[in-house]
Amino acid sequence: MPRHSRTPWQDRLVDRAVRLTIGAMLVLPYRWRVPLAGWLFRPVGRLVGYRDRAEENLTYIFPDMPAPERRRIARAVLDNFGRVLIENYGTADQLARAHRWQPEGAGFARAEEARAAGRPILLVSGHFGNYQAVRAALNVRGYAVGGLYRAMNNPYLNDHYVASVAGIGGPVYPRDRRGLAGFVKTLRQGGQTAMLIDQYFADGVQLDFMGQPAPTSLSAAEMALKYDALLIPAYAERSENGLDFTITLEEPIVHSDPRRMTQALNHSLAARVQARPGQWFWVHRRWKPGRQARYFPPYEPDEDRLEQERDPDQSPEGC
Numbered sequence: 150m151p152r153h154s155r156t157p158w159q160d161r162l163v164d165r166a167v168r169l170t171i172g173a174m175l176v177l178p179y180r181w182r183v184p185l186a187g188w189l190f191r192p193v194g195r196l197v198g199y200r201d202r203a204e205e206n207l208t209y210i211f212p213d214m215p216a217p218e219r220r221r222i223a224r225a226v227l228d229n230f231g232r233v234l235i236e237n238y239g240t241a242d243q244l245a246r247a248h249r250w251q252p253e254g255a256g257f258a259r260a261e262e263a264r265a266a267g268r269p270i271l272l273v274s275g276h277f278g279n280y281q282a283v284r285a286a287l288n289v290r291g292y293a294v295g296g297l298y299r300a301m302n303n304p305y306l307n308d309h310y311v312a313s314v315a316g317i318g319g320p321v322y323p324r325d326r327r328g329l330a331g332f333v334k335t336l337r338q339g340g341q342t343a344m345l346i347d348q349y350f351a352d353g354v355q356l357d358f359m360g361q362p363a364p365t366s367l368s369a370a371e372m373a374l375k376y377d378a379l380l381i382p383a384y385a386e387r388s389e390n391g392l393d394f395t396i397t398l399e400e401p402i403v404h405s406d407p408r409r410m411t412q413a414l415n416h417s418l419a420a421r422v423q424a425r426p427g428q429w430f431w432v433h434r435r436w437k438p439g440r441q442a443r444y445f446p447p448y449e450p451d452e453d454r455l456e457q458e459r460d461p462d463q464s465p466e467g468c
Contacts, residue, residue, distance in 0.1 A: 164305035171238050179242045183232050183392055190231025191224055194432070200227060203431035209438070210359045225427025229387065233279045238309075240285075240316030247285035249393065256381040256398030260341075264292065267339040269378035273369050274385075275347030275418045276430035278394060281317055282385035284343055286396040288318035295320035295335050296343045297328065336376040343383070344369055346411070347418060347429075349437050354408065355448050358415045359422065362448035363436050370402070370410035380410065382417040387428055 174182045194200050203223040207214060236243055252260075263270050272294065274280045284294045298314050300323050301307040315321045320335060322328035335342050346369055347358075355362040373380035380402040385394040402413050422429040441448075 160303045160305050163303060167306060168309065171235065174235055175239055179239065179246070180392060182235055182239070186231040186235035187228035187391070188231070190234070191227045194227035194230060199230070199432040200224070202434070203227070206431045206433075206435065207426075209436060210361060222426050223431065226429070226431050229278070229428055230430065230432065232387075232391065233281075236279055237281050238313050240313060243282070243285050244289055244317065246393065247282065247289045250282065250286040250385075250396045252286055252290070252396040252398055254397040255400040256379075256383065259379060259401050260287075260381060260398055263379045264341065269336040269339050269376050270294075270341040270381065271336065271369060271373050271378040272341070272343040272381050272383040272398070273346055273414050274343065274383050275345055275421075276433065277347075277418065277421055277425075278385040278387045278428045280345060280385060281314070282394045283383045283396055284317045284319060286385070286394070287341070292341050293319040294341045294343050295322065295332065297322050297324050297332055297345075299324050333372065333376075336372060336378050346414060347435065348433055349435055351440075351444070354411075355441070355445055356408070356412050356415050357450055358435065359419050361436055361438075362441060362445075362450075363415070364441065364445070365411055365415060367407040367411050369414065370407040373402070373410070374404055374407065380404070380414075382414055384418075384421055386421070386425060 174186060177185065191200075200220075200223045203226045204219045207219045207222060211219075260270055262268075272283060274283060284296060287294050296314065296319065298311065298321055301310055311321065311323075319341070320331065322332045332342055332344075346366055350364050350366040353364040353366045356365045357363070358365065369380065372378060382399040382402065384397050384399075386397065387394055399417060402410050402417075404410065
């Protein structure tokens with residue numbers, strides 16, 4: 150169960166404000182509400198510290214990037230964040246629009262073959278573009294892609310957040326023991342699932358992401374190996390009109406060992422981020438170099454080194 154982030158009355162107050170704001174925006178036509186949400190989130194994101202955090206992460210990864218370019222990318226990140234938020238709450242409109250998002254890429258043909266053969270499919274993405282648009286585009290084409298979600302600390306917000314995730318179709322699972330069991334059962338039965346792997350995972354291993362060590366969960370690769378699932382990097386890149394997406398399923402990751410497979414997933418996402426940095430959620434604390442220095446051994450970019458120390462301050466990865 151999600152824990153209370155503050156006191157119950159404060160959680161209720163925040164929930165009421167969020168519901169009223171989202172409800173008012175959902176009254177607007179889709180073509181107006183999405184850019185408006187992006188525009189509004191720029192000052193909100195700055196107020197809550199997201200812009201500063203995005204610029205801090207950009208400096209860490211691109212130390213030579215000029216300050217004006219960092220600010221430009223950070224503003225684009227906040228704009229995309231706001232658009233994603235309102236898109237994912239308007240699931241009926243999102244699904245209606247998803248019919249025009251024809252999936253492409255070598256992985257889509259392989260997914261079609263796997264679905265016809267009853268072979269499980271595990272789609273892996275990151276907080277890039279609108280990650281939920283991948284599920285939407287596939288589910289309106291006959292798939293039933295389920296996904297993991299991380300419960301929000303505010304239980305009242307969590308109720309309608311979960312409803313928005315479930316509204317895209319396919320089963321959804323909380324990232325707890327029961328949810329993971331359901332996720333695994335779907336794979337074992339030959340179903341289709343999706344998960345994100347681009348948040349700091351304290352109990353993970355240090356792998357390269359954007360040229361820096363980043364604690365990463367190996368669970369996607371481990372499940373793909375255990376259940377012979379097709380492991381496909383999948384992305385929804387926002388189009389120039391700001392409303393639609395290019396859905397790409399890349400060539401499936403070759404089965405080898407969990408560490409090598411997960412590093413391939415990191416490299417895949419990193420290439421997307423480097424090409425369109427304004428579409429990735431730089432607001433997340435992906436690296437936490439100070440914490441890594443305390444809990445992890447000195448980083449050695451050696452994909453064959455399997456022994457890793459574990460961080461006792463574990464926080465679950467989320468969607």
